[in-house]
Structures are given as structure tokens and as C-alpha cells.
Amino acid sequence: MRKRFGRGLLAFCLVLILAVGAFAADGSVTLLTLNDIHSHIYPYTISQTVNGEKVKVEVGGLARASTVIHKEKGQDPGNVFALEMGDINEGPLFFFFKGLAEIRALNLAGIDVGTLGNHEFDLGPSVLEDVMRYARFPFTVANLHTKLSIFQNLYHPYVIKEAANGLRVGFFGLIAPELASVTSGSRDFTVGQDLVAEAKRMVSLLQKEDCDVIVAMTHTGIYADRAIAASVKGIHIITGGHTHTLLETPEIVTGPDGWKTMITQAGSMGRYIGVANVSVKNGALDTDNSKWEARELVASIPLDRRISILVNPFQQKLDEQLSEPIGMMNQDADATKAAVRQREAGIGNFIADALRWNGQTQIGLMNGGSIRGDKVYPAGEVSYKTLYELLPYGNTLIRFTLTGEQIRDILEISGSALIKEGEEYDGNLRTPSGGFLQVSGLKVTYDLSRKPAIINNDGERISVGERVVDVQVENSDGTWSPLESASIYTITTNDWVGLGGDKYYVFKMAAPTAYDTHLGDVESLAQYIRHMGGVTFQEEGRIVIENK
DSSP: OHHHHHHHHHHHHHHHHHHHHHHHTOEEEEEEEEOOOTTOOSOEEEEEEETTEEEEEEEOOHHHHHHHHHHHHHHSTTSEEEEEOSOOOOHHHHHHHTTHHHHHHHHHHTOOEEOOOGGGGTTOHHHHHHHHHHOSSOBBOTTEEEOOGGGTTTSBSEEEEEOTTSOEEEEEEEEOTTHHHHOGGGTTEEEOSOHHHHHHHHHHHHHHTTOSEEEEEEESOHHHHHHHHHHOSSOSEEEEOSSOOBOSSOEEEEOGGGOEEEEEOBOSTTSEEEEEEEEEETTEEOTTTOEEEEEEOBTTSOOOHHHHHHHHHHHHHHHHHHOOEEEEESSOEEOSHHHHTTSOOHHHHHHHHHHHHHHTOSEEEEEGGGSOOSSEEOSEEEEHHHHHHHSTTOOEEEEEEEEHHHHHHHHHHHHTTOOOTTOOOOGGGSOOGGGOEEEESEEEEEETTSOOOEEOTTSOEEEOOOOEEEEEEEOTTSOEEEOOTTSEEEEEEEHHHHTTGGGOHHHHHHGGGOEEEEEEHHHHHHHHHHHHTSBOOOOOSSEEEEOO
16 A cells, blocks of 8 residues: 555656646746847937927937836846847947947846847957956857857857746847858857757757747847748747847747747837737747737836936037037938938938049949948038948948959949849848948949849859849049940949958959058048038939839
């Protein structure tokens, strides 16, 4: 009888343990997400249409994000985690203060886990190291590798957090495979290119760690997020950045064996904070009870005074250093991504003209990804502060002498950045959107119904594009002539593109013959503004895009 009773008790205990384990796997956590802040840590104004009229309203700022984070954590202590998905830094604030203002504000706001974006690398590894050491939260990037010993233990393949309700939450980060193509400060790092394989590896490790909720924190872009979700079983939520996508409702993607993954992304520039309620049942995502909201940080949300007191002195000092006026801009300048990365933009024309004028060449080429702000700059006084925000990377001007055939290949690379609606798009085999070129001294026509150039992430051409159907070059007398393949032309561009960034392998091959002017792009633009007596521009049909 004793043996039977002992066996029965053992069986009962095993059932109880399994039942408790099953119960513990059910529940929910809340994730508060920030992505692609790009040093927009202060409130700023935008134009909105209200009752048919345009009005200016204040949005954003880490002081408002902090208010939301602390309120949500207070309402459900221990079950709310605040995440940062990279591209914390960019622009004059980063350039002058090396990320100190941004990371201190994020610490105070209560970030629990972060991952890295490409812009964290812009000022090189020593600045990145300082920023990461100053953080009070861990970083996770599973597919980033370096031999630099200073980064040992500064980031991890994954991070595990214990929620108060008993759920074990596993976080792993992924960075864009094209990192080397989009920032020169990453030369000491390599990136795992197969995101699906990296994600599967992390899921396996986190499942062995008995994680109940698995969160992928990505800085790879919405297209890659969708591909990962469709191919990997075990991820409950992918919350990402890089493409600045604003998802007002969550995307639920069905993957292998019917596994469902929720995808979220909360815009950019600190305007929104994502609020994801992730519910799990029997180990899987409970789609009926999981929710997502991209909550706009509007003026009615109070500012966290601690954050304001911390960061306002940085702004005041920056304003003092950069407030020197240079000239007047006679109209608004659209520097949004939709403008400078997808079509001819007036401000892109002006900047490309400045490169051409300073370099004293026939052609000027400016990649849209180096024109920043992602906003409309209002007409009025232009200062150095404006220019550092517009051109934040400290690039220099480089002159080249190239054949017409090489220039056509360069324009094919630029045309590969354009995405035709409905086409199959693999960002790993095209130039990034920021590689689209604004031009001076050229008129180019692209046909998007034709095959784009295919280039891998090592900057190696796989196949030649066929999208460039016409190119005209401006003559010294203002007339135009067709680009001749065997003719020789002079070009000025920035050193990012000129050294092969954004997959411009033609420039990289010609780099040994290039001439670096050592003139910074901001000062180049300032000199041109003074020469022109201000900023005036228009769209002139320099870029024509057919069959969009």
C-alpha cells in the first residue's frame, strides 16, 4: 500500500508541476517601444489640418515618452518593459555632445532593453563604446560581431527578464545586414546576413531558457520583419525600426505550422510611443487578447520635469553654438524621406548644385540618405543649426573623373532604390532607399517597369540594371547633350558615396584616383548660400520617373 500511495503521490506532484508550468506560460506583458528617435529628444511642432485649416501643434519628446512609460509601469508593476529599437542618435545634438544627452534621457525614462541601429555607429567605435557604457540598460544584438575587445559584454545575443506575473520574457536584437553600406563608422564590425537563420538560432536558445514570451527587437526594416515572421516559428512579437513605418494596427503574420507573430513599429522622430499588450496562451500568441497602439505623444501628455531639466541645458548650449545666421530661404524645403529618397526634390537640387559649384565639376551627386531631418524646413532664416540638422554626418567633398558608362552604372544603382508598387523587393540586393541620388548638371529618366540593378551587401554587382532610359548632361553654355559612354566627365559627391557607401561600387573602384577636397559638406553648403545670396530652388525636371 505504501508503494502504491508513494507512486500515486509522485504522479499527482508531476501533474501539479505540469499544471503550474502550463498556467505560468499563460498571461500577458506590456511592451512600450521607441524606435528611430534620431536625437529628436525635445518636443517639436508639426502642421496638421483641423477643420480645413492648417495649424501648428506640439508633439514628441522624451519627457512625454517618460511620462507614459512611468504611468504604464505604475499601473502594472513588473509586467511592463520599455524598449528602444535603435537609431537613437543623429544630427547636431549627437555631433556635438556624442550621444550623452540622448542616453542620459533614456536612462531616466526607464528603458529596460535596447538594440542598436545603424546611426549609433556614425561617429565611430569609441563614441559608440562611451554611449553604451553610459547606458543603465542592456543592449542585445544577435547578428553583430567584432574583434574589438572594448565591446566585450557591452551587448548580448539575448536578454531575459522575469515578469512579476511569472512569465519569462526573452528579448533578442537584430541589426540591418546592410550596416556596412549605410555607415562608415561600422568598419570594425561584421553582420550576420541571414536574418531568418539568426532568428531561428535565438528562438532555439530562448526556448531552452524556458522563455514564455519571445520578443524580436529589430532594426532591419518592415520588409525583413515580415520575412522573418513568415519563416520562423516561436517569435511572439517583432517590434522594429529602420524603415520609420507607422503601424496604426498590428500586422499578424502566419508562419510555419500556423504560428502567428505580431509585427509592430511606431513611426520615427520620437513622435509616437508603441504600446503592445502581448498575451500568450498555451505557449502561443493569443491574438484575440493581444493589442497594439502607436500612441502619439501629444501636448496634453505632461512633460516629465526630470527629463526636461536634464536635457534642456544641452539644447541651450547647442543653440548658442549654432545660431549664427547664414542667409534666408525663400520657400519651404521638403526634406522628408518621401521627397529626397524617391523623386527630384528642390532642396536636393540645391545641395547637389552646391557640391558641383564647390568642386568646380560638370556634375554634382548627393545621396538622399545624407539629407536628414525627414521634415519640411520652413522658409526663413537659415543658420548653421539648420545645416547641421540637414547634413549631420560631417562628410567631405570628393572629386572624380569618370566615363559616361561609369556614370550610367552609378545612376542604375540609384534607380534600384526605387520600389515599384507590386514588385518583389529584396533590400539586401538593391541600394538602400537612402542611396537614391539627387543630381546637378544631369537630367535622368528612369523606367520602373524595367529590371533594377542587383547588388549584394558586399557591394558586388550581380546584374546590370536597365532602368536608366535617358541621360542628358548640361554643357557650359546651358544647353544639354546626351551622355556619351566613352566621354570623360567630372563629378563631385560626398566621401560617403565616393568611398563606396550605399553600394556604389563604381566609386569604390575609382576611389584611388579620387581627389578629397577636405571641405566639409556643411561649410560647402554655407559657402554656396552666401554666394547665391540665400537659398532659392525649384524642381526642374532633372529626374523623371516613368511607370511607377
